[in-house]
Amino acid sequence: MSRGTTGEARNDAPRGGAGEARSDAARSDAARSDAARSGASRSGADDATSRYGVAIGWRREISGFVADLPGLRFTEVVAESLPGRAGDLPAQLAALCDRGVAVVPHGVRLSLGGAEPVDPARVKHLADCAVRLSSPLVSEHIAFVRAGGTEAGHLLPVPRSASAVEAIVDNVRRTQAELPVPIALEPIATLLDWPDDELDEADFLTEILDRTGALLLLDVANIYANARNRGGDPLDLLDRLPLERVAYVHVAGGAEHSGLYHDTHTDAVPADVLDLVTALCERRVPPALMLERDGDYPAAQTLRNELDAIADAAGLPRITA
């Protein structure tokens, strides 16, 4: 397991290990105790501290900026952007690990919501990333990205139906069986709704989390986008989600286009989304609150200002100084 020139890789001893038979209940219990260790189950009202605090996603284009953030204790990297075991981790990312920054591999192409069983090679890559980065957890999406042999090139919503729940629970369990750490699932922003939605979003998510023991990657920008495009109140959903299962939170920017709000990750975070950050932290402070920026990178000072705005909205310490 190489990490370029930075010497031996560290990794936490895998919990249980791949291939060991584990009952669903044992897996759920283990995931919950891990959640407790990571601070996800602390009661919110009395405890305004966040284990990792404000953070930003790691991208090659801003790797220098990320490395220079004095208060950074957490980041996330797209798993598919990392090489397989034979390749070296980007040096800047390995340096963050060595510094003790928690690095979470975020899968975007496993297609856990697809009707087809998840590809074992993709699961293995995600697990390998977690080991190489000494990650406390991994994350992926409640979505599918391919069907009928065709790639969509983006995360697509699954119907909120019983059969989709079965499919995703099945794929999450297949994935968990190979992971040494817990998985957090992220519900996505979507412009589309399926005609055969049976469950509302809160019930759908809660059922998936209950049956898999997985954690929740709460993306407040996605909640905002969906509520805005459906004409609803984002707080309605926020109040029905199991916030004690939140492993970490995403914040991102977007823009309006032809009357619809698009969660682009390439625009500034709107004030309404910052308000939602405040509302969330009033209910329960998450273990980490991470800005996602995927392109069109602004000047460093602009990014710093945005991180400060997120920290201020959350009532958390700024990480830029």
Add this chain to the structure above:
Amino acid sequence: MIGRDELARRQAALVAALVAGAPTPAGFDETRVRASASALLRKRAGEVAAVWPVLSSSYSPQWNSVFTAWAAGRPPLGALRDGWDFARSAVGGTGVVGAAAEEVAEREVRWRYDGRTAPRRRRLPAARRVPGGLLVQAFGRLFRIDRHP
């Protein structure tokens, strides 16, 4: 309740409508499907631009509209192949001059791409014409031979 096979079929129909020019499946909002398809193309144009920066900026400021017009109805194959297929197409081909032509030529001499399967690193030397000369790849190194040294 729809079973797993039916779910697979319906997911395939939605993907085909979004990226392969197939009709919107029954029950979906047509406006939202079209909006999603456009958003997917915009995102794809940005991803291709990141992998083919000289090619894409040579079309600036029309890159988005030129690429999305070509890509609409063609399922994505990843940014490397999408940009490559675009550059080799009639639409892309006429626009690929100057520095953009060099960017394409450099990929052509380093990688073998048949247009149907993933590009593979060339093991043997290869050469391509570039504006003002010839670009040669041998043993992983590039050499440029100018016509008028």
